Amino acid sequence: MDAAQPLIGFGLVRHARLRPAKHNFAYPTYFLMLPMRRLREPAAQQTAGALALNRFAPISFFDRDHGDGRGPQAGGALAWLDAELARHGVLDADGEAWLHCYPRVWGFTFKPVSFWYCHRADGSLRAILVEVNNTFGERHCYLLDQPRLGAELHTDKVFHVSPFGAVTGGYRFRFMVTPDRSRTVARVDWHDAQGPVLQTSVSGRLELVNARSLRRAAWGYPLMTLAVVARIHWQALQLWRKRVPFFHKPAPPAQFVTR
Numbered sequence: 001m002d003a004a005q006p007l008i009g010f011g012l013v014r015h016a017r018l019r020p021a022k023h024n025f026a027y028p029t030y031f032l033m034l035p036m037r038r039l040r041e042p043a044a045q046q047t048a049g050a051l052a053l054n055r056f057a058p059i060s061f062f063d064r065d066h067g068d069g070r071g072p073q074a075g076g077a078l079a080w081l082d083a084e085l086a087r088h089g090v091l092d093a094d095g096e097a098w099l100h101c102y103p104r105v106w107g108f109t110f111k112p113v114s115f116w117y118c119h120r121a122d123g124s125l126r127a128i129l130v131e132v133n134n135t136f137g138e139r140h141c142y143l144l145d146q147p148r149l150g151a152e153l154h155t156d157k158v159f160h161v162s163p164f165g166a167v168t169g170g171y172r173f174r175f176m177v178t179p180d181r182s183r184t185v186a187r188v189d190w191h192d193a194q195g196p197v198l199q200t201s202v203s204g205r206l207e208l209v210n211a212r213s214l215r216r217a218a219w220g221y222p223l224m225t226l227a228v229v230a231r232i233h234w235q236a237l238q239l240w241r242k243r244v245p246f247f248h249k250p251a252p253p254a255q256f257v258t259r
Contacts, residue, residue, distance in 0.1 A: 004096075006051050007033040008213050009184060011204025015235070018196055021242040025235060030217045030224065032061060033184065033206055036078045036097045051103075051209045058218045060104045065111065066131060068256075081116055085127065088143055088259050093126040095119035100186065101131075105218075105225045110135075112228065113202075115175070115186055125149060128175060129257075130188075134161050135232060136249060141257045142171070149175055157190060158253045164239045166247045168192050182206055 010030045017023040032051070039053065052060035054072050064071050067080030078097060085093050101114035116129040130142040140159035147153050153173040160167050169192030176185040185203040189196060207213055217224070240246070 004035050004038045006035065006039070006209040007181060007206040008209045008217060009033055009100075009204030009206045010216070011202065013202045014200060016199045017239075017244075018198070019194075021239070021244050023235070023239060023242060023244075025231075027231060028221065029202065029204070030221055031202065031204065032099070032101055032103050032209070033181070034061065034099045034101070036081070036099050038096065040076070040078055050211045050214055056107055058106055059214050060107075061101075062104055062109070065104065065109050066099070066101070066114065081118070081129065084129070084141070084143070084257055085118065088145075088257065090118070090127050090143075090145065092120050093118035095121045095123055095126075100184065102225055102228070105223060108223075109225050110229050112232075113188065117175075117177070128153070128173075130173065132159055132161060134159070135229070136160075138252050139256075140253055143257050143259045144173065145259060147173075147175070149177060155258060158258050160247075160249050160252070162236070163246050163249065164236065164244045165190065165198065166192075167250055169197070 008030060011028070012026050013029045014026045015024065054062050063076030066077035067084070070076060070080055077099070081097060085091070096119050098117040099114060100117070102109065102111045111131070111133050113133070114131040116131065117125060118127040118129065120126045125147060128144040128147045130144065131139065132141070133139050142155045144153045144155065151174070154170055156170045157167055169190060172189045172191060174187040178184070183205050185201060187199070187201040189200065190198040
């Protein structure tokens, strides 16, 4: 597989709540894995494997859906990423930046979480930036410095995601990408002082973005991103029925990126 080409993954998203009430679900999904530096090259803009970039289509990618919302005229999401990395002292992530994210589907998007895999020029992994959105229109990022694929990474939880989870404890991350980029798994678990609370993952088999794979996504998962929002609210109803405690939304963190 050409490591410089846009990829699409087909797989599963899983959630397992352990307490105070057990609640599990898994849904089929698809997602993009995009080489953002390659896509900034003029030639790649014209040959992005049939993926629509910053224009309306059944399945598309828009720069302004990430980071601080800047469009391609201002360098897009990649320019924001580079600025944030530099601001936090990460100056050697000048290799490819792979973005694992949901696309826009018929112009609609909601991205609960996206992952930026930031590499050095020699291809080694330098940092991972985890970009989290909640249903209140807020966004926060966690910067994981000097990560290793397969290793457990830790950060404090500082951002309100769900009304059924307090802003306390921390996250444990584990990322796995096969060397040939044929498969990926991203796991995010939330724990508090009493132990694990929520275990989540998104996994899938990757293939090249082309007309065939985009048709498979469009026909096999119609209105996928709209379904993400609908399922979030449906699962929230199930948690309410199980009497899981409700937490009001606090003010967002003062800093946009937590290192």
